[in-house]
Amino acid sequence: LTYLVNSPVFQVLFFGFGWLFFMRQLFKDYEVRQYVVQVVFSITFAFSCTMFELIIFEILGTLSTASRYFHWKLNLYVILLVLIFVVPFYIGYFVVSNIRLLQRQRLLFACVVWFTFMYFFWKLGDPFPILSPKHGILSIEQLISRVGVIGVTLMALLSGFGAVNCPYTYMSYFLRNVTDSDILALERRLQQTMDMIVSKKKRIAMTRRQMYQRGEDQSKQTGFWGIIKSVTSSPSASENLSLIQQEVDALEELSRQLFLETVDLQATKERIEYSKTFQGKYFNVLGYFFSIYCVWKIFMVKFWSQHISFILVGIIIVTSIRGLLITLTKVNSAIPPSCVSPQGMYFVSSVLLIRMSMPLEYRTIVTEVLGELQFNFYHRWFDVIFLVSALSSILFLYLAHKQAPEKHMTP
Amino acid sequence: MASLDRVKVLVLGDSGVGKSSLVHLLCHNQVLGNPSWTVGCSVDVRVHDYKEGTPEEKTYYIELWDVGGSVGSASSVKSTRAVFYNSVNGIILVHDLTNKKSSQNLHRWSLEALNKDSSPTGVIVSNGDYDREQFAENPIPLLLIGTKYDQIPENKRNDVLARTAFLSEDFNAEEINLDCTNPRYFAAGSSNAVKLSRFFDKVIEKRYFIRDPCQTTAFTDKKRFNFKSLHYD
Numbered sequence: 001l002t003y004l005v006n007s008p009v010f011q012v013l014f015f016g017f018g019w020l021f022f023m024r025q026l027f028k029d030y031e032v033r034q035y036v037v038q039v040v041f042s043i044t045f046a047f048s049c050t051m052f053e054l055i056i057f058e059i060l061g062t063l064s065t066a067s068r069y070f071h072w073k074l075n076l077y078v079i080l081l082v083l084i085f086v087v088p089f090y091i092g093y094f095v096v097s098n099i100r101l102l103q104r105q106r107l108l109f110a111c112v113v114w115f116t117f118m119y120f121f122w123k124l125g126d127p128f129p130i131l132s133p134k135h136g137i138l139s140i141e142q143l144i145s146r147v148g149v150i151g152v153t154l155m156a157l158l159s160g161f162g163a164v165n166c167p168y169t170y171m172s173y174f175l176r177n178v179t180d181s182d183i184l185a186l187e188r189r190l191q192q193t194m195d196m197i198v199s200k201k202k203r204i205a206m207t208r209r210q211m212y213q214r215g216e217d218q219s220k221q222t223g224f225w226g227i228i229k230s231v232t233s234s235p236s237a238s239e240n241l242s243l244i245q246q247e248v249d250a251l252e253e254l255s256r257q258l259f260l261e262t263v264d265l266q267a268t269k270e271r272i273e274y275s276k277t278f279q280g281k282y283f284n285v286l287g288y289f290f291s292i293y294c295v296w297k298i299f300m301v302k303f304w305s306q307h308i309s310f311i312l313v314g315i316i317i318v319t320s321i322r323g324l325l326i327t328l329t330k331v332n333s334a335i336p337p338s339c340v341s342p343q344g345m346y347f348v349s350s351v352l353l354i355r356m357s358m359p360l361e362y363r364t365i366v367t368e369v370l371g372e373l374q375f376n377f378y379h380r381w382f383d384v385i386f387l388v389s390a391l392s393s394i395l396f397l398y399l400a401h402k403q404a405p406e407k408h409m410t411p
Numbered sequence: 412m413a414s415l416d417r418v419k420v421l422v423l424g425d426s427g428v429g430k431s432s433l434v435h436l437l438c439h440n441q442v443l444g445n446p447s448w449t450v451g452c453s454v455d456v457r458v459h460d461y462k463e464g465t466p467e468e469k470t471y472y473i474e475l476w477d478v479g480g481s482v483g484s485a486s487s488v489k490s491t492r493a494v495f496y497n498s499v500n501g502i503i504l505v506h507d508l509t510n511k512k513s514s515q516n517l518h519r520w521s522l523e524a525l526n527k528d529s530s531p532t533g534v535i536v537s538n539g540d541y542d543r544e545q546f547a548e549n550p551i552p553l554l555l556i557g558t559k560y561d562q563i564p565e566n567k568r569n570d571v572l573a574r575t576a577f578l579s580e581d582f583n584a585e586e587i588n589l590d591c592t593n594p595r596y597f598a599a600g601s602s603n604a605v606k607l608s609r610f611f612d613k614v615i616e617k618r619y620f621i622r623d624p625c626q627t628t629a630f631t632d633k634k635r636f637n638f639k640s641l642h643y644d
Contacts, residue, residue, distance in 0.1 A: 187491075187494050190451075190494055191494060194452065194454060194495070197454055198454050198456065198474055201454065201455060201456040202414075202415075202417075202456050202472050204456075205438070205456045205457070205458050205472070206415075206458060209458050252453065255451055255452070256450045256451050258451075259450060259451030259452070259491060260450065260451070262491045262494075263485075263487050263488050263491045264487075266486075266487035266488075266490050266491055267485065267487035269487075270486065270487055
């Protein structure tokens with residue numbers, strides 16, 4: 001077993017898994033031309049998974065302490081290298097390549113961008129009490145501490161949102177009652193709006209064509225006679241046109257809103273149908289339990305032992321990762337395909353946080369590897385951001401819920 | 412103004428291939444200055460002279476319904492989109508010549524639109540798989556348009572054109588390859604303008620004129636002849 005683990009078999013497996021996930025899920029409908037992005041993503045994913053694996057080994061006590069230590073060090077160095085050097089450099093490189101002006105000196109400008117990033121990255125550490133003065137400038141603790149701050153903030157934001165959103169999504173108490181006739185009525189309104197837009201556009205098109213045929217087209221008002229003509233002829237036709245165009249713009253805005261509301265109602269109806277199935281009921285019950293835990297966590301009543309909280313923090317992390325990846329999948333066509341670095345930071349900081357929930361006896365090796373970082377600071381920072389995020393998510397969801405198109409539903 | 416008869420043509424394709432730019436070019440003869448993501452459906456109208464230059468010339472409105480979204484959208488989005496697919500007389504399939512996935516997704520787009528159409532000679536689809544014969548007898552005329560032609564590197568051009576030729580044969584449709592930011596592709600008298608005009612004429616004919624068997628076979632034969640002659644170029 002030791003030989004198997006010492007060899008890079010697992011790393012290769014994780015790499016392959018990350019690659020597959022990238023291809024199948026994230027970029028299913030879009031062609032990725034830059035293989036570099038794929039490689040970097042898979043590497044980050046592979047090493048992050050290895051880190052989790054090492055934690056599990058730590059708890060289970062497999063391998064010798066020395067080899068575990070060696071693997072930890074190796075892993076950390078590689079991930080930090082990727083996160084801080086490779087990824088920002090490539091992001092800068094791609095951004096610079098897209099700007100035509102700077103294309104000649106791409107490498108030079110990419111280096112400039114990278115140094116700017118490093119400057120801000122360094123400055124990030126100043127307001128936080130994360131270091132003791134006995135560490136040098138380029139020590140590993142400096143880098144980890146900064147990565148940790150960014151990652152912990154991200155995680156707390158996501159966990160806070162996840163803690164609130166999860167019960168909201170899964171519990172049927174919050175599902176509004178939508179009937180088929182509601183949806184049909186809304187669809188009919190959408191159809192009527194589209195028909196009105198079409199008839200107005202027909203008028204515009206016909207008027208324009210007649211104006212063009214009569215030589216009244218705006219683009220032809222050049223020269224002396226053009227100016228005379230434009231002064232003397234009645235401007236009623238073009239005034240009419242701009243009025244109709246304004247009406248069309250308003251109607252188009254309305255049609256977009258109606259479309260989105262219809263999609264929303266359809267989605268709610270599907271969720272209601274899903275909640276009536278066996279799977280749906282199972283998740284509903286889970287949702288109740290989970291929401292109770294989330295509420296309890298929000299109010300920070302640390303009553304139970306650390307083991308259970310470790311497992312549950314793990315679940316929150318997994319669901320937030322899942323939510324993050326789903327959101328990534330939805331947004332993938334809008335963003336450039338190199339948003340890898342926040343994810344890497346996310347993974348590194350989740351190691352730090354797992355340490356927070358880990359029972360005391362396993363903390364030693366993590367402390368030894370990561371140096372003397374101020375772990376208490378991270379705990380407090382996480383709690384603060386978590387609370388802020390959870391409360392603002394509650395506010396946001398409450399507003400969204402209240403603003404729902406209740407007028408479309410039968411009482 | 413007298414109200415003319417109208418036909419409805421869907422413009423389908425993946426996000427970002429250039430449908431909105433294309434529709435704007437077709438209806439206003441101008442390049443779209445600020446393309447943005449289409450939410451729901453945006454309609455535009457083109458005034459078309461059927462059988463231009465002949466004694467039977469008549470003017471029609473062609474409604475171009477540009478439906479936004481992607482093939483992999485949630486089912487709630489798909490069922491809402493189905494509202495726009497009613498009583499369709501023609502379909503323009505748009506794909507990005509620099510993106511192979513968008514061409515592959517066209518099969519799914521056409522299935523989605525054709526399944527929703529409730530015309531009496533409706534297309535019967537078995538388990539959603541693509542079947543070439545159904546497109547051969549399809550009563551709804553199709554047109555294939557490839558965009559971003561100018562962005563294909565010179566050495567890849569022949570491969571891309573061969574691929575799109577296969578695609579147009581699959582769909583039993585004419586094809587046009589262009590760049591939506593350049594109005595000269597549809598300049599009067601160019602082969603693209605002629606193909607477009609022929610497509611709209613075919614749509615109008617299928618909608619308004621009782622199908623004369625001799626006439627349709629002549630039409631399809633003429634189209635096939637033109638297509639075959641392209642091979643020998």
